[in-house]
Amino acid sequence: MTLVAAAEAFARPFYDAPERAYHTAAHVQSLIRALGGRGVLTPELELAAWGHDLIYDPRAADNEERSADVFGAWLAAQGAGVDVQAQVRDLILATRHAAPPTTRAEALFVDADLGILGADPDTFDAYDRAIRAEYAHVPDSAYRAGRSAVLRGFLTRERLYLTPEFAALDAPARVNLRRALERLA
Numbered sequence: 001m002t003l004v005a006a007a008e009a010f011a012r013p014f015y016d017a018p019e020r021a022y023h024t025a026a027h028v029q030s031l032i033r034a035l036g037g038r039g040v041l042t043p044e045l046e047l048a049a050w051g052h053d054l055i056y057d058p059r060a061a062d063n064e065e066r067s068a069d070v071f072g073a074w075l076a077a078q079g080a081g082v083d084v085q086a087q088v089r090d091l092i093l094a095t096r097h098a099a100p101p102t103t104r105a106e107a108l109f110v111d112a113d114l115g116i117l118g119a120d121p122d123t124f125d126a127y128d129r130a131i132r133a134e135y136a137h138v139p140d141s142a143y144r145a146g147r148s149a150v151l152r153g154f155l156t157r158e159r160l161y162l163t164p165e166f167a168a169l170d171a172p173a174r175v176n177l178r179r180a181l182e183r184l185a
Contacts, residue, residue, distance in 0.1 A: 003043070003078060004050070006078060007046075007050040007051065011025075011028070011071075012025055014054045014056075015027075015028060015054075017056075021129075021131070021133035021134050022127055023056040023134065028049050028053070030116070031049045031112045031113060031115070032049050034112045034115045035049075035112050038166070040108050040165055043084075044084060044087045045091065047071075048087075048088045048091035048092050051068070051071030051072075051074075052064070052091070052095050052109075052113070054067040054070050054071050056134075058134050058137070058138075064093055064096045065093065067092055068093055071092065072089050090103070091109045094109055095113050097110065100162075101162065108163050110162065111161045111163050112166070114154075114160065114166075114173070115169060117173035117176055117177060118166075118172045119176070121175075121176065124179075131147070135147075144184045147180075147184055148184045151177050151184075152181065154173075155178070155181075160174070161173075
């Protein structure tokens, strides 16, 4: 079994947790397809895709760090090289979306992770509903305020997508984000 296949087998139980509505194996597979369809998928990107949302608790602010730790320990136990472990960790941490990516691989991974924002309206709307389901514990008024802030944060970026491979998603993403904001108003 390849390391990527083993990673999928390791990760699937995490992604199949019943409380997940968007951060599921389907999200991971969509990310992998987005990278593969653009001809930029590497084993490290595929590994990071399986590891990046391994831990997902909508009440926590450290999901990426915890995912990187759990997946990193698993990679080490599998005998993955130190360079692979470090690159995968950096890719996972880039999905915090807190700072600009520092490598092309990170930029591709972040763009793929945000690819859903530029999806067709029906797919985007299903994503938007799934995010609300994952935050069902948050009262409506607080959710509207918090989600609006997140979406506005994306809209204020000069460029949503940093790589040429994903640049065409910028315009549809902005339309989707504006529609979602209107619904939250």
